[in-house]
Amino acid sequence: MKGLALARGYYEDIVRPMLETEFAAALPGIAAGLVGEGSECFGYDDLYSQDHDFGPDCCLWLTDEVAARYGEALRQAYAALPSTYKGFNREHTSRQAAGRRGVMSVEQFYRNALNGIAQPSSLMDWFKIPQEALAVATNGEVWEDAAGQFSARRNLLREGYPEEVRRKKLATRLAKMAQSGQYNYPRALRREDSGSAYLAAAEFINHALGALFLLNERYMPFYKWRFRAAVDLPLLQPVVKAVLAITAGKDMGPEGEAKRLLIEEICRDIGRAAALRYQVQMADDFLIPLAESLADGVTDASLRQLPLMFDLA
Numbered sequence: 001m002k003g004l005a006l007a008r009g010y011y012e013d014i015v016r017p018m019l020e021t022e023f024a025a026a027l028p029g030i031a032a033g034l035v036g037e038g039s040e041c042f043g044y045d046d047l048y049s050q051d052h053d054f055g056p057d058c059c060l061w062l063t064d065e066v067a068a069r070y071g072e073a074l075r076q077a078y079a080a081l082p083s084t085y086k087g088f089n090r091e092h093t094s095r096q097a098a099g100r101r102g103v104m105s106v107e108q109f110y111r112n113a114l115n116g117i118a119q120p121s122s123l124m125d126w127f128k129i130p131q132e133a134l135a136v137a138t139n140g141e142v143w144e145d146a147a148g149q150f151s152a153r154r155n156l157l158r159e160g161y162p163e164e165v166r167r168k169k170l171a172t173r174l175a176k177m178a179q180s181g182q183y184n185y186p187r188a189l190r191r192e193d194s195g196s197a198y199l200a201a202a203e204f205i206n207h208a209l210g211a212l213f214l215l216n217e218r219y220m221p222f223y224k225w226r227f228r229a230a231v232d233l234p235l236l237q238p239v240v241k242a243v244l245a246i247t248a249g250k251d252m253g254p255e256g257e258a259k260r261l262l263i264e265e266i267c268r269d270i271g272r273a274a275a276l277r278y279q280v281q282m283a284d285d286f287l288i289p290l291a292e293s294l295a296d297g298v299t300d301a302s303l304r305q306l307p308l309m310f311d312l313a
């Protein structure tokens with residue numbers, strides 16, 4: 001059974017009846033669903049996911065008023081609910097997973113998910129939030145939200161980065177693709193430095209994926225799920241497959257040279273897509289000039305002053 005379905009069944013059969021009986025007055029201020037960290041929130045869970053931090057559980061997000069009046073009582077009541085449901089139990093929870101599920105305020109959830117920024121109010125706030133944090137804050141399902149506070153923030157975040165922020169982040173990804181893939185990878189090959197070549201290729205893969213997610217206006221998740229999520233991107237799927245191909249084979253000899261050529265193809269294709277989106281010239285396949293053109297087109301003063309290579313994700 002998938003985690004989202006298990007969580008919804010647990011909520012409908014166990015949690016909501018308790019709320020209706022014991023906290024009817026608080027119900028209008030309680031949103032319910034499953035959103036946050038964990039493969040089940042992305043729908044990526046499988047049998048291997050069930051060996052840790054998996055079981056019947058959900059999230060209850062409270063308005064500030066309900067949290068102040070009922071929060072502690074709700075936490076105690078939720079903790080007293082059965083931990084076993086449909087043959088699954090949630091007794092094996094790691095310390096790292098503590099606080100992901102159960103009762104919390106709307107403010108607390110978003111502040112924890114977004115690196116301390118409960119609600120971005122400026123372009124710099126948006127810039128400071130990593131893609132993987134936004135992926136966590138916008139995944140999963142919301143089943144009930146009468147007050148609408150949780151969903152209002154969720155819907156805003158799901159609209160994606162503001163265009164100025166996306167442009168700056170994409171410029172940085174392109175520059176780092178050039179640095180790692182077009183400059184440092186071939187130099188490592190010439191030096192026959194397999195370790196440096198491996199790391200340069202890994203850096204390139206990460207930044208190429210970051211660029212692909214930005215061009216698709218999707219948030220890139222935690223590294224474990226990046227290729228899995230990339231399969232669902234609507235644009236540039238041949239490039240996604242090419243990036244995946246770099247993970248195979250050696251980084252020396254003919255295989256390394258084949259990777260170098262593939263890296264150049266990927267840079268060309270992603271560069272052309274970026275140039276087309278922002279209507280800028282792409283003089284050649286080396287991505288640094290294109291990255292500089294994108295960065296030069298950012299008009300927000302706080303973002304313009306940041307170095308080309310600087311990003312927080």
